[in-house]
Amino acid sequence: MHTRPRSRSGRNSTGSAQLVGFGLGGLLLTxxxxxxxxxxxxxxxxxxxLLLRFGTRARPARAAGAATAVGSGSGTGSARTSPLAGFRAVxxxxxxxxxxxxxxxxxxFTIAPEALLAPYADAVGAGTAALGVMMCALPVGTIAGELWAGSFLGPETRSRLVAPLAAAGLLPLLVYAVRPGVPVVLAALLAVGLAQAHTLGLDRWYVDAVPEELRGRAMTLLGTGLMAFQGVGMALAGLAAEFAPAHLVVVGAAVLxxxxxxxxxxxxxSATRGSGPRNETGPTAK
Known part of the structure; x- marks a missing residue:
């Protein structure tokens, strides 16, 4: 599962910690x-x-200055007046x-195969060891894709890859339609993870588009919403699996x-064309 946009090193640390967690969880279950x-x-x-509550110092928020409206005609008001104002501004x-x-x-939709790995593994007769390996496949692909994009591609190339990788990122899950075995599922999940490299370019678009005085609120809102929607995705995948086989739920998630x-x-x-210029690396702030 992924969290809020952050630096490449932060992403890789989180993904590595997730893999360590899978390993420790497997050991605990023995x-x-x-x-x-x-x-x-x-x-x-x-x-x-408790550590966050009592082990960190309170730091006052940075003053945002004068009221700032985001975008022409958005009518969003000040980013400093209230959380609701920041929400409306974004x-x-x-x-x-x-x-x-x-x-x-x-x-x-990306979370669907992870949410349903256990019932799918049971349906195809895979053991607990195979299940553990499959659970690692998507985060391994994510780490590899982001290391590749962050280390070997320049900002302009990462930006150009956002749309094609985002559009094709879920297509490998269509192989679930034939109820494949563990090797094919591993390859599909790895491919979905590799496609997450597009988020490096998307991060840059987002940071460039958000005015500096609104950036803190925008990133907080982004991370909170991302975690909430991941939870919604897991719940919806589980609910759908009550009425359809797990492999068909994954295929439906890929299509939708x-x-x-x-x-x-x-x-x-359309929004970029109507609200401001676009540079070589994607949408830009006005």
């Missing part, structure tokens, strides 16, 4: 009951919350709204997700 392992996980979250601007939705909505991404890219292109 000596503990699943219920006990989940209880320990909950206790870990509680300790993290989602009230067509270009920022399109960029935000490009972060929020695709994970609703691709359609959503194409619509969002078209909306972003």
């Amino acid at each position: 000596v503990l009951a699943p219920r006990t392992a989940i209880a320990l996980t909950a206790a870990g979250f509680l300790c993290s919350a 989602l009230g601007d067509r270009r920022l709204r399109a960029l935000t939705l490009l972060f929020w909505l695709p994970p609703v 997700g691709t359609a959503v991404v194409l619509l969002l890219l078209a909306g972003l292109r």
Whole structure:
């Protein structure tokens, strides 16, 4: 599962931590009951919350200065008046709204194969070891794709890859239609992870489009919404699997997700054309 936009090193650290977590979780399950392992996980979250609450210093927010409207004709008001004003400032601007939705909505569909890996593995007769390997495939692909894009591609190339990689990112999941075995599923999940390299260019578009005085609120809103939509995606995948086989749910997620991404890219292109110039690396702030 992915979190808010951040630096390449931050992404890779998070992905690496996720892989370590999968490994430690597997080790725990060899000596503990699943219920006990989940209880320990909950206790870990509680300790993290307490550490954040009592182990960090309160830092006042940076003053935003005068009231600032984002985009021409957006009517969004000041970024400093209230959280609701910041929310309106981001989602009230067509270009920022399109960029935000490009972060929020695709994970609703990308999370489906991860959410349904356990029932799918059971349906194809894969064991727990194969399940663990499949759970690692998508994050491994994500780390590899971002390392490749961040280390070997320049900003302009990363920007040009945003649209094609985002549009094709879910298509490997269509192989689920034939209920493939573990090797093919691994390859498909790795490919989906590799396509996440497009988020490096998308990050740049977003940062360039958000005015500096609004950036803190915008990034907080982006990260909060992303985590919320990932949870929604997992819940919807589980609900759909109550009425259809897991492999068909994944195929449906791939088809719907691709359609959503194409619509969002078209909306972003229209908003960029109508609200300001575009440079070689994508949408730019006015």
